[in-house]
Amino acid sequence: MSHSNHYPSGLSLSAETARNLANATVTPPQWDDITPRWLHILLPWVDVDGGVYRVNRVKRKESGVAIELLTVDDGEPKLPTTFVDYENDPHEYHLSSIQTVLNTHTRVTDLYSNAVDQLREQVRLTVEAVKEREESELLNHPEFGLVNVVAESQTIKTRKGTPTPDDLDELIKLVWKKPAFFLAHPYAIAAFGREATRRGVPPPTVTLFGSPFITWRGIPLIPSNKLAIDENGKTSILLLRVGEKQRGIVGLQKAGVTGEIEPGLSVRYMGTNEHSIASHLVTRYFSVAKLGDDAIARLDDVSINNYHEYV
Template sequence: MSDPSDVPARLSVSAEAARNLATATVTPPQWDEITPRWLHLLLPWVDVDGGVYRVNRVKQNTQGITVDLLTVDDGEPELPRDYIDYEQDPREYHLSTIQTVLQTHTRITDLYSNAIDQLREQVRLTVEAVKEREEYELVNHPSFGLLNSVIPSQRIQTRKGPPTPDDLDELISLVWKKPAFFLAHPKAITAFGREATRRGVPPPTVTLFGSPFITWRGIPLIPSDKLPIQDGTTSILLLRVGEKQRGVVGLQKAGVAGEIEPGLSVRYMGTNKHSIASHLVTRYFSLAKLGEDALASLDGVSLGNYHEYVYPTA
């Protein structure tokens, strides 16, 4: 029999930590890095069979689609004949996977689950970490992430650095067919609020999911800390969403074994000779942009501009 001291450290939560959770508090463990993840809530999600989602597009040239049409006011002219061709090699989106193995010692779950279910809390926090990683990938993934899915013609730069109402209006002009929401780092949203207030047009608010969001032209600005900040600048995205709107959609595979919610599963893998139980946590997901004009980006958004207000004295 092998020496238990050969077991690598930190394979499971420690007994002391579990005992403190069970006897010294009645609250579940708090994790400050958990965010609301509004992007996941606002994206329409499509169930993908076979793990592949194909986006079929119409073939077009730089002038767009040209169909020979005739407007007739009188007479019986010969009608034009035409057809619309399709791309022969449409893009396919394959579901990505986020996985980890959660390990818990059976002694911990047996002895210290009187007030709080130790396994349930371990699973909950692991799932939260998976969801945080998912939102990061939805924004930053090199293949399908939002930031890397914007075509050059849908990218604009700020006029002077700070995000102004004029800049967001330009962004709306690029995604004018049913824009759904802006997506921005919280610091970018506050920077826009400063610029709008400076110009005497403080943005109104709207309540979604029980929380207030500022808006511009009726479009909410949704915060996400997954948009990167580099050298004091970031980007603001504008999305159209939904399959019927030819917008951005989330992709997932529902109905997998051990599913606790669509596309997310927790499966028991067994208990080893050191009494450590393992659970496989898996999330299948991706993101697809159905129309090139469904996504636009305002780049070079400066976050450090502040204004001094001088008030007249009596």
């Protein structure tokens, strides 16, 4: 009988841990860091051919009007001639990938997969980690993350630090064409709830996907703990319009890849080495695109630490 020290340690689940899962309980492993990841659910996703998504835009003239038109009330004036011109250098989004190699010892998966399928659970938890990283990158990636692609004209600061109904109204002014949802850290949403309640306008709630969300002006505030809070207790709140037809924000992915378990996410068997360790390549191809500057706005300098005394 071979021993564990005959193959590289720390590369796969240990037999002792697998026995605990198989024999001591019939519940799957619980991981407290898994979140609902509402952003992924609420974004419309576009399948990208060739790994590149090009955003073509109409070229704006100095007057701001791209097409020459004439309103005629009487007579026979000479009509203008026109055409729609496009930008010569459209923005291109290239899909990024999140990858890891999952190692499982065949002895572990063979012997300790009675109550719980060891390989299935290893894959499930690895996929959860990939999805958590994806949500973080959708928001914070330096090139395409939503926090970082907001145009300067679409960025404002709170009036007094705390997120008030007035501040959210200012965001709505910037994304007034079919705004879909606010996106904020749960602590920022709680701070807004305190400020709205103090002003006598407690925000109503709406139920989405079986969960309650508070709203403002009918727009839900969607929580994500991937929005950063700095050392001073400050964060940002986003307001998004979504969808291709609305010239909003869309998620990008590549569907139909080998080993796909859901669109854009694959688990591919890579083989078993001389130490009886089976390897699976876990890959997620993704990005996010902004189809118009007015599709997103950001409220900065949002303080989460203000509380009120009620007497």
